[in-house]
Amino acid sequence: MAADQRPKADTLALRQRLISSSCRLFFPEDPVKIVRAQGQYMYDEQGAEYIDCISNVAHVGHCHPLVVQAAHEQNQVLNTNSRYLHDNIVDYAQRLSETLPEQLCVFYFLNSGSEANDLALRLARHYTGHQDVVVLDHAYHGHLSSLIDISPYKFRNLDGQKEWVHVAPLPDTYRGPYREDHPNPAMAYANEVKRVVSSAQEKGRKIAAFFAESLPSVGGQIIPPAGYFSQVADSREKTSSLTSSPWASPLATATLLPAWPQPSLWRGHLKPPALSTSTRGVGLFIGVDLIKDEATRTPATEEAAYLVSRLKENYVLLSTDGPGRNILKFKPPMCFSLDNARQVVAKLDAILTDMEEKVRSCETLRLQP
Incomplete structure (x- = not known):
């Protein structure tokens, strides 16, 4: 059968294989196809809205109108390499230098x-x-x-x-x-x-x-x-x-924005014998370390994967990281609001409560019949 005659499901599966061969997908068992985004929200091809807790690269939010407009206007004037003189480069370097210690005065863009x-x-x-x-x-x-x-x-x-x-x-x-x-x-x-x-x-x-x-x-x-x-x-x-x-990788922080909920809010149902946590981070860059045992601090890898999958079903996009793949990794864009944080915490609380009530084994996440 010719490629252009393949059923849509087969074509999507092929695309998923091609993508996953070059990078690790979020939710590989049931990937989300995102087609547009705005602010702190992302939308799939059916129009479903997800709270984005992953994409810190869009620091000021997806498709920020001022950024989009500035890029559009510049592309109409000039878009070339930097081997020519241009005032914008010098002006930008000057503005950056005013925010940094005096010794940091040479810039490479x-x-x-x-x-x-x-x-x-x-x-x-x-x-x-x-x-x-x-x-x-x-x-x-x-x-x-x-x-x-x-x-x-x-x-x-x-x-x-x-x-x-x-x-x-x-x-x-x-x-x-x-x-x-x-x-x-x-x-x-x-x-x-x-x-x-x-x-x-x-x-x-x-x-x-x-x-x-x-x-x-x-x-x-x-x-x-x-x-x-x-x-x-x-x-x-x-x-x-x-x-x-010391700045070997970009980092999204937002210390002047509304405060992230206090760590105690994460712990409503994170207690033995199910799970326990360590919460850490700066600004909007937060890690919640899920563990099975407070004494050994054993990573709760399976539980973290299960929780992230359930959050996706509830239209919250989150990922796990760390050597044990057990750390919930929050890195939303800076327009992420306190209301968004409350929504995410509420969904986390509900899912963890459900896990405590239904999960027979934290190791296998088998549900009770």
Whole structure:
């Protein structure tokens, strides 16, 4: 049968296979086909409206009219590369510099986080004359080959770790080796970076850069302990070979918007023996860590997947992340309102209540007959 004569269902299945071969779909068992979006809402081909808790890339909301209009007007005038003089570039750099410390006064304009991180890596290597890179475990820095090579989140499932890549522990005070009861977790985790650097140098390796997200995302929305980055920066001074790139991935935060509901609102029904949680984050970038046991902090992987699937059925788009795929990852656009937050919390509460009443086993999520 010719491709254009295939039934619609077969064509959709083929498209899903082609897409999933190049990237991981949300809800792979029952993917959503989104055709348009506006503000904090996305719409499928049937017109159903979903609250978007995933797409932080659209920082000010999907299809913001001012952004759309500005892009439309600029495209009618000029859309070319930056190898020519233009006032807009200088004006934008000036406006940016006024929001930053005086030392940050040189700007490179790029079209993606991946391109920015690739350039940071190139600059560090050119400046130091060295090749090696120190990264944090579970980190993700972009889709370019150069960045997959320094992203444990990616390279462990692909070609493996290169000899010039050195991995330090994620500064996770909830599940890592140095936890909230440690007297100085910032120093302890910074010492781990120093240990990794020293070990590499003993083998004759020379470090060009230290890459770290300011709030590790796919690692589980981890907030490093206060003082961690300054402690790592001290090791740079002592080794004379370590440069840092603290903004290795874009991050959506919104500290001036209406406050996210207090963490206690997440815990209405998250209690043993079903589930327990740890909630963390900054602004609108929130991670809710679902665990099966408070003592062992075992990731509730199956439960998290089940919960996200149920939320999708209730028109809320959410994802999971972290090494155990058990962390509910909230990263909505900044126009996400307090009313939206209340709606999402209410749906979470209802679904978790239903899980407590009907689920016989948290491990298998079998429903009672």
